[in-house]
Amino acid sequence: MGAGHDHAHGSDHAGHSHAPADFGRAFLIGIILNTxxxxxxxxxxxxxxxxxxxxxxxxxxxxxxxxxxxWGASVAAKKAPTDRFTYGYKSSTILAALANAGLLLVAIGAILFETLHRMAQPAEVQGETMAIVAGIGILINAGTAALFLRGQHDINIRGAFLHMAADALVSLGVVIAGLAILWTGETWIDPAVSLLIVLVIAWGTWGLLKDSVAMSLLAVPKGISEKAVRDYLAGLPGVDAVHDLHIWPMSTTETALTAHLVMPQGHPGDTFLSEISHELEHHYRIGHATIQIERTPHCSGGC
Structure with missing residues (x-):
């Protein structure tokens, strides 16, 4: 039997357990409250x-x-594939996460600029107003963050959660600053807290930026070991070698894999492929796998 090109996923995987969950209501509530x-x-x-x-x-x-x-990316990710976009628009969730990191960088620059200006020229601040308004912010931001608490496996949803959770902490800092100004009358506390806000935002942004850039470059998703997958495939009965193994994110929740298995005895049948599919999905969180069986190796590069 010659080389065969086979998909290791069947009809039982059409839904894929890691498909984006529907957070439409959470996004709508969060946008209205925060606006x-x-x-x-x-x-x-x-x-x-x-x-x-x-x-x-x-x-x-x-x-x-x-x-x-x-929200827009999560909606686009559910759209059906087309003749041109054969994966659909799943990767829009990765682009959204990257864009969100970029937005945070812009916000950091704008806030830092004005904060440094205020440090140079301190102004009178109403501490009581600060504390009351920021206290309301804690409730709104913490409540919005809670709406996204169950979607942490999705970097797109995790980005939304981190945004709102960080805001709740920042608002808490503003409350403390307002009370401190009210008690001490020291106006430098206000820009100092602004600077602390910038540091908090920057810390959260770095993780989101790093993960979204890695996904954009089709890196193996976090939590999946390329070596463990390669060892699993190489250890299958009848497999002499594994080459052209590639693992990449199709979206922030779905992962794809392609691999060539060298099996001198020939193709072992559909049951073999079905078992690979089940193992990759349930133990390695890879829902879209394509396996090519070869009698002799035909390495096309990157083996």
Whole structure:
């Protein structure tokens, strides 16, 4: 039997357990709540002279845009494949995560610029207003984050969660700063907290940026060991060698694999491929696998 090109997934895997979950309602609620809060927070930040409130409002605005991007990508990922986009639009979730990281970088630059300016020229701040408005922000941001708590396996949803969870912590910092200003009258506390906000955002952004760039470059997804998969395939009965093994993310939740198995005794049958499919999906979280069986190796590069 000559070389055969076989797909290791059958009809029983059509749904794929790692398909994007439906967070449409969560996104809608989060966008409405945070848009309203951005307007209120920016207005009171201007009235009270609080750079910390304005900085937090700017970050919240970037979060609204991030939620919109993530929602749009999750909807696009569910669209059916076309003749040109044969995988559909699944990878739009990766692009959304990368864009969200970019938005955060822009927000960091804008907030840092204004914070340094305020440090050079301190202004009077109404600590009580800061504390009250930021306290409302804690409730809104923590509540929105909770809506995305169950989707942590998806970097696109995780990005939305991290945005909102970080905002809740930042709002807590603004509350503390407002109370400190109220008690001490020291105006430098406001820009100092703004600077701390920038550091918190930067810390969260680095992880999101690193993961989204890796996915964009088709790196093996986190949590999957290329060596473990290769050892599993090489250890199958009748397999002499494994080459052209590639593992890459199709989206933020779905992973694909292609591999050539050298089997001198020939093709072992569909049951063999079905067992590989089951093992890869349930033990390695790889839902789209394509296996080519060869009697002799025909390495096409990257073996």
């Amino acid at each position: 309203g809060f951005v307007i209120v927070e920016a207005a009171y930040g201007w009235i009270s002279g609080s750079m910390a409130l304005i900085a937090d409002a700017g970050h919240n605005l970037s979060d609204v845009l991030a939620l919109m991007l993530a």
